[in-house]
Amino acid sequence: MTGSLAAAKLTVFAAASLTGVFPQIDKAPRYNFAGSDQLAFQITQAAPADVFAAASPKYPDQLYAKGLVYKPRVFATNELVLIVPRANEARIRSVYDLRRKGLRIVIGAKGVPVGDYTRKALAALRLTSVLKNVVSEETDVKTVVAKVALGEADAGFVYRTDALAEQRDLLQLALPARARPKIAYELAVVKATKHLQAANAFVARVLGARGRQALRAAGFGLP
Amino acid sequence: MRALFTAALALATTITLLFLALPVAALFLRVSPGDLVSSLGSSVARDAMVVSLKTNLIAEALIVVIGTPAAYLLARRRFRGRALVLTLVELPLVLPPAVGGIALFAAFGRTGLVGDELNALGFSIPFTQAAVVFAVTFVAAPFYVRPAVAAFESLDQSVLDAARTLGAGPGRVFGRVALPLATGALGTAAAVAFARGLGEFGATIMFAGSLQGVTQTLPLAIYAEFAREPDGFQLALALGALLVVISFAILLSVKLVPSWTRYALTLPFRSATSS
Numbered sequence: 001m002t003g004s005l006a007a008a009k010l011t012v013f014a015a016a017s018l019t020g021v022f023p024q025i026d027k028a029p030r031y032n033f034a035g036s037d038q039l040a041f042q043i044t045q046a047a048p049a050d051v052f053a054a055a056s057p058k059y060p061d062q063l064y065a066k067g068l069v070y071k072p073r074v075f076a077t078n079e080l081v082l083i084v085p086r087a088n089e090a091r092i093r094s095v096y097d098l099r100r101k102g103l104r105i106v107i108g109a110k111g112v113p114v115g116d117y118t119r120k121a122l123a124a125l126r127l128t129s130v131l132k133n134v135v136s137e138e139t140d141v142k143t144v145v146a147k148v149a150l151g152e153a154d155a156g157f158v159y160r161t162d163a164l165a166e167q168r169d170l171l172q173l174a175l176p177a178r179a180r181p182k183i184a185y186e187l188a189v190v191k192a193t194k195h196l197q198a199a200n201a202f203v204a205r206v207l208g209a210r211g212r213q214a215l216r217a218a219g220f221g222l223p
Numbered sequence: 224m225r226a227l228f229t230a231a232l233a234l235a236t237t238i239t240l241l242f243l244a245l246p247v248a249a250l251f252l253r254v255s256p257g258d259l260v261s262s263l264g265s266s267v268a269r270d271a272m273v274v275s276l277k278t279n280l281i282a283e284a285l286i287v288v289i290g291t292p293a294a295y296l297l298a299r300r301r302f303r304g305r306a307l308v309l310t311l312v313e314l315p316l317v318l319p320p321a322v323g324g325i326a327l328f329a330a331f332g333r334t335g336l337v338g339d340e341l342n343a344l345g346f347s348i349p350f351t352q353a354a355v356v357f358a359v360t361f362v363a364a365p366f367y368v369r370p371a372v373a374a375f376e377s378l379d380q381s382v383l384d385a386a387r388t389l390g391a392g393p394g395r396v397f398g399r400v401a402l403p404l405a406t407g408a409l410g411t412a413a414a415v416a417f418a419r420g421l422g423e424f425g426a427t428i429m430f431a432g433s434l435q436g437v438t439q440t441l442p443l444a445i446y447a448e449f450a451r452e453p454d455g456f457q458l459a460l461a462l463g464a465l466l467v468v469i470s471f472a473i474l475l476s477v478k479l480v481p482s483w484t485r486y487a488l489t490l491p492f493r494s495a496t497s498s
Contacts, residue, residue: 041450062452104350106432111451135350136432139447147432151334152349 010198011048013039015055015113015185016140017078017159021218022053025211026202035112035140043068043190050199053187053206055141055159056113060186069188075206076185077221079160080117082173083148090154095175098130098155105130106144106153109137114144117181118157124179145170159183161219184223247467254460262461270436271444271462278352278440279420282359287413290368295397297368298375309372316365323361324429331357332430354431355438363420367412374408375401411477418473421466441466 010029014022019033032039032049040059043049044066052069054060060072084092090103098105108115115137122128138144141158148156149169163172187206189199205211212222254262262268297309315323330336331348341348348354378401386400387393402409424442431438433447441462449459 035450037450037452041456104347106350109433109447111455134434136434136438137447138433150328150332152328152332 010050010195010202012051012053012202013043013047013049014051014053014187015039016142017055017114017162018053018185019142020165021161021214021220022206024214024218026205029202033142035108037111037113038139046192049190050193050195051187051189051202053185054113055183055185056116057184057186058113058116060188064188067191069190072186072188073203073207074184074223075187075211076215077223078183078185078219079180079221080114080121080157080175080183081160081163082155082175083145083158083163083170084155084173085148085151085153086169086171087151088171089151092155092173094173095125095127095130095179098133099127101133103133103154104135104152105133106136106138106147106156107131107134108141108144108157109139112139112141113183114141114158117183120181121157121175121179124181125176164219185220250460250464250467254457254464258457259461259464262458263465265458267435267439267444267448267458268462268465271439271441272465274352274355274436274438275421275440278355278359279417282356282363282420283413283417285356285360286364286367286416287409290364291371291402291409292397294368294371295375295401298372309369312365312368312372314365315362316369320362320423320425320427321429323358323426327354327357327361327426327430349430350432350434350438352431352438355427355440358426358430359420359423362423362426363416366419367409367416370412370415371405371409374405374412378404410480414473414477418470421469 011032012022012029013032013034015036016033019031022031022033029051032042032047036054036056036059039047039049039052040054040063043052043063052060052063053075055078057072057074060069063069064072082092082095082098084090090097090100092098092103097103107118110116110119119128119131122130135153136147138147141162144156144158145162145166147153148158149166151169160172163170187203189196189203193199206215216222263272297305297312318326328335328349331341331354332338333342333347333349346353348357382404383396383400386396391399421440422442423440424446427438427440428443428446433439433443435444439447445459445462445466448455448462450456
């Protein structure tokens, strides 16, 4: 009883790609899902977060270096995939088709983890010319998914787990193995937390059997 | 008792002004003039200014050119369902802009209501500068049309009747009598609509997306930049300060300029009818 009361007060800032799976692991905390970069910024502005879970080690490590969070731990891995609307009217079969003129591609903005991974993958494939077809740079992965699922964009780059969550409206195409950036999710307890015990319990839960099972079911890889 | 009342009014005014002005003042205290100038020289800032200016001028022109005659009709004609029509015009004033964005997709998106027709004509609206114009127009138009209806409604009917009696056709009455009489109010409404359009965010980011140099307006650039390390916050502050200055200038000019135009334009007519 006291445990759930403490957990009820817990506030977890988590990457948008964790929107589906975190409430399955623990539905008690208050969640704030957004782009990892925005969440990190909010934490530097003293937002009342107890736990920070990001789609990249970059921001937790930065906050750790600034002394704002305890040591981050990797809890999941993910994969970058290419998505197209289920109807796929642009007939995109692989990432190489994205060079075709006039396509409308939506990606994450620079600094948003999914956007940085996308640029890394395209650079590895020597396909940076694809960026000319980008019509919008979104501030988190969920809006990339939404605009492709709506059929308003021809293609986008998102995490495999986001594509799975919307597979009714989307087709996903795998990227060549050499172009798949290593994607690790990290979480850390925020030093300013007033609920250290509950925050640690949440982290343990994510890293524990229940968390691993839910993460795997949602399509995440495990460290 | 009277002193107490005066003190209460003064206190309420102080709190109101502090609450509204403090964040704006803080914006300027966080950016040094040097940073402001160097930030505004960056490519993100310059592109956003160009996109904002271009799309808002087009939207404003559409709003005024089409909105003025529409407002004239809505003001001068009584018909069934008029209250309903006026409410429809007002709706974007209170709708969350995100709803506007979704609604624009539903209507003009590729898979939207008229998406196939637009496609057939070779148009594709979402994610283009046209989409920004659509979003701005949708959100800002009521700020012009609603006061414009009120302005035309408040015209002295006897003046318009006199013009008709003297042989002016309805087009001439509109162009030579109603329009000049309403100029002050229309100018104010147009300025407020322009200021609102410059600040448009929600409908734009959904329907037009955000791409530097194409669809990224000033408010979108602020949102895209504020969390970016290492100096995005500085740039966002600078862009914010710029928007504050522009908006302030527009709203202030509304208060200073029309006071004499309205006076100059209405005076002869008023003296004519009151004598």
